Amino acid sequence: METNMKRRDFLKTAIASGAVLMAGGALAGCAPTGGGNASKGASDGDSVVGTSPVSFSEETDVLILGTGIAGMSAAMDPVEAGHKVMLVDKLDRIGGESFIACGVMNVSGSVMHQEAGIPGTAEEKWAKYAPVLEKAGETDDLEYKKNVYLCQTEWADRVYQDYGAKFQPLAEYKDTGAPTSMLLPEHGIGDMTTVLTPLQKGLEEKGATYKLNLRATNFIVNKDGNPIGVRFNDEKNSKTVDIKAQKIIVATGGFSCNQEMMSSFLPTQAKLGPLTVHSMGEGHQMCKALGGVYNRMDMEANRMSDLAQVTVWGYFGPNVQITPQGRRFIKEDQSHDTPDKAAELELGFWWTIFDNQLTSGSQKWNVEQNMKSNAERLVGPCNTLDELATAMDVPADNLKATFEAYDAAVAAGEDKEFGKKLFLKSLAAPYYAMKHFPYRYKTHGGMKITTDSQLVDKDGNPIANVYCCGSTVADSGSDLSPNAGSALVTGKAVTAALKA
Numbered sequence: 001m002e003t004n005m006k007r008r009d010f011l012k013t014a015i016a017s018g019a020v021l022m023a024g025g026a027l028a029g030c031a032p033t034g035g036g037n038a039s040k041g042a043s044d045g046d047s048v049v050g051t052s053p054v055s056f057s058e059e060t061d062v063l064i065l066g067t068g069i070a071g072m073s074a075a076m077d078p079v080e081a082g083h084k085v086m087l088v089d090k091l092d093r094i095g096g097e098s099f100i101a102c103g104v105m106n107v108s109g110s111v112m113h114q115e116a117g118i119p120g121t122a123e124e125k126w127a128k129y130a131p132v133l134e135k136a137g138e139t140d141d142l143e144y145k146k147n148v149y150l151c152q153t154e155w156a157d158r159v160y161q162d163y164g165a166k167f168q169p170l171a172e173y174k175d176t177g178a179p180t181s182m183l184l185p186e187h188g189i190g191d192m193t194t195v196l197t198p199l200q201k202g203l204e205e206k207g208a209t210y211k212l213n214l215r216a217t218n219f220i221v222n223k224d225g226n227p228i229g230v231r232f233n234d235e236k237n238s239k240t241v242d243i244k245a246q247k248i249i250v251a252t253g254g255f256s257c258n259q260e261m262m263s264s265f266l267p268t269q270a271k272l273g274p275l276t277v278h279s280m281g282e283g284h285q286m287c288k289a290l291g292g293v294y295n296r297m298d299m300e301a302n303r304m305s306d307l308a309q310v311t312v313w314g315y316f317g318p319n320v321q322i323t324p325q326g327r328r329f330i331k332e333d334q335s336h337d338t339p340d341k342a343a344e345l346e347l348g349f350w351w352t353i354f355d356n357q358l359t360s361g362s363q364k365w366n367v368e369q370n371m372k373s374n375a376e377r378l379v380g381p382c383n384t385l386d387e388l389a390t391a392m393d394v395p396a397d398n399l400k401a402t403f404e405a406y407d408a409a410v411a412a413g414e415d416k417e418f419g420k421k422l423f424l425k426s427l428a429a430p431y432y433a434m435k436h437f438p439y440r441y442k443t444h445g446g447m448k449i450t451t452d453s454q455l456v457d458k459d460g461n462p463i464a465n466v467y468c469c470g471s472t473v474a475d476s477g478s479d480l481s482p483n484a485g486s487a488l489v490t491g492k493a494v495t496a497a498l499k500a
Contacts, residue, residue, distance in 0.1 A: 007457060007470060010291050011225045021220045021291035022143055023054045023229055033340065054220055056244040060086040062494055063230060063245035064217045065283060068096030069480050070470025071251035072199050073155055073487035075208050075496045085208040086243065090215035090235060090282075094200055096253060097276050098480060102335075103192045105183040105481040110156045116170035118180050123152040125181075138475075144451045144489070148477075151492075152485035156183060159195065163202035166194040173362035177423055178316045180378045183481075188290040189316075189366040190309045192480075214241055216252070216282060219290050219466070226464040227290065247465050247494045250455075251487060254443035254471035255281025256301050259413050265297040265445060272343065275304050283472045287447045289464075290466065291457045295474035297445030302478055303339035303442035307377065310352055310370055310434055311335045317358040318425040320406055322351050326389065326398030328406060331415065333422035338480065339438040342365075351392060355427040381430030388431045446474040450495035453486070 014020040018093040064071045071087050079085045089096065107113075108125035126149050133142065150166060153423070159165035166186035174180045186194035204210070214232035220229045220242060229244040255261045257274040258281040305311045313319055314332040321332050325466035331343045342350050358367050371378050382388040385403060409415045410426045447455055447468045454462040469490040470476060470483040477483070 021218045023156045056242045059244040060084045062247050064249045065096045066097040066251035070483040070487040073484045073491045074249045075492045079208045079489035081495045088211045101186045107183050145487045146487040151488040152481040155484040155488050163433045164198040187365040188363045250283040250468045250472050251470045252283030254279045256443045272440040275441045292455045293368040293448040295448040299444040301443040302441040305436035316363045317361040318423040324395035328402045331418040331420035342438045351433045353433045377435045380432035383429045453490040
């Protein structure tokens with residue numbers, strides 16, 4: 001009872017401010033004329049400037065905010081169970097930022113792995129991964145993390161078998177030295193349309209509907225303070241749209257593009273520009289206004305190059321990364337390490353040097369795409385290191401000394417200076433180089449939830465009808481697969497709740 005009253009008191013303030021909207025009547029426990037502990041000065045007929053009375057134009061069983069990989073994946077179980085599912089996006093297109101992602105998905109024990117003869121189940125892999133989390137003290141939500149981990153594999157199998165998603169055959173890179181835990185879309189890095197478009201169309205065929213140009217602004221609650229819908233602003237027609245729903249899933253992504261939130265929670269990264277422009281944290285703010293609790297908001301965002309896909313090449317072929325002075329400064333086989341180190345050293349920019357081992361390797365499609373679309377950043381082909389140094393405007397002596405040391409590490413079979421493990425191989429002419437700039441990318445702070453993804457308040461009590469997944473949830477991983485896995489957890493929970 002005390003918890004309910006605390007929540008009602010909180011909602012009185014949220015409703016009075018317009019952060020949460022009321023669907024008719026007064027909030028249970030509130031004096032209609034503003035007496036007692038109700039919102040000071042509030043009376044029947046009062047309203048917040050700019051708001052209009054709630055008027056539902058549509059109704060659905062499941063309302064999903066966001067149409068990226070998390071939103072679409074959360075729709076799978078409810079729509080397959082026959083429920084009415086509506087996915088809404090503020091943009092004029094489906095897919096959010098997922099369609100432009102690198103597409104590297106860390107998944108274990110999938111059907112694709114089995115077909116390629118790669119042993120190990122997801123359960124077996126989790127048994128090895130869980131102690132690593134425990135050692136790092138990551139035990140507060142270990143059950144949820146396990147569910148996400150296992151659901152990543154289930155998701156990959158289902159979109160492949162049931163929706164026709166296309167993945168690059170593991171046989172094309174499993175024996176090259178590349179990590180076999182990584183699944184890639186059909187043509188390799190950056191080809192997410194071959195995975196997400198079949199999922200998008202498959203959901204539509206099963207009955208899901210998409211609505212675009214609708215920006216979610218407020219939760220709508222009933223007289224008991226329970227969310228029963230969402231208010232949107234129609235970005236195209238400049239009007240208000242209210243949609244009623246039994247269950248609401250928030251899959252709106254992170255907050256890396258919200259400068260105010262970055263300055264508040266991650267001030268050390270506030271001066272880095274955002275790689276994308278749409279991750280504004282609206283879902284975070286809406287859930288907070290409803291009484292939700294932020295969690296791990298100080299967990300650093302991923303840094304990335306503005307040529308994000310190029311930073312992933314090191315998993316699949318050899319390259320050497322150097323400073324503007326021509327010095328090697330990092331191992332090249334981890335995508336986020338380089339921009340992290342570049343930011344630490346305040347480099348401003350750095351270079352990736354590569355050769356035909358990448359242009360003709362397993363990721364040749366992506367290499368060619370990036371060379372064409374970023375021609376202003378491309379140097380080469382160059383037949384000598386002196387020629388390359390001149391084209392890059394770096395000291396030739398430094399560059400040649402860098403390659404001498406690197407080639408010595410290759411010959412020794414060990415990179416003692418930086419610890420590179422994957423593709424420790426020498427480069428040969430013709431040489432190419434691409435220039436990078438450091439940016440911030442995916443944030444990890446998000447909403448506190450239950451094991452089944454339901455939003456909770458500051459006392460740990462579930463907030464009725466609202467679920468969160470993907471980058472709206474705290475510590476959602478660094479690639480797309482945890483977003484998909486967490487969404488599958490959410491979709492299962494919502495389907496079970498609707499059945500109950």
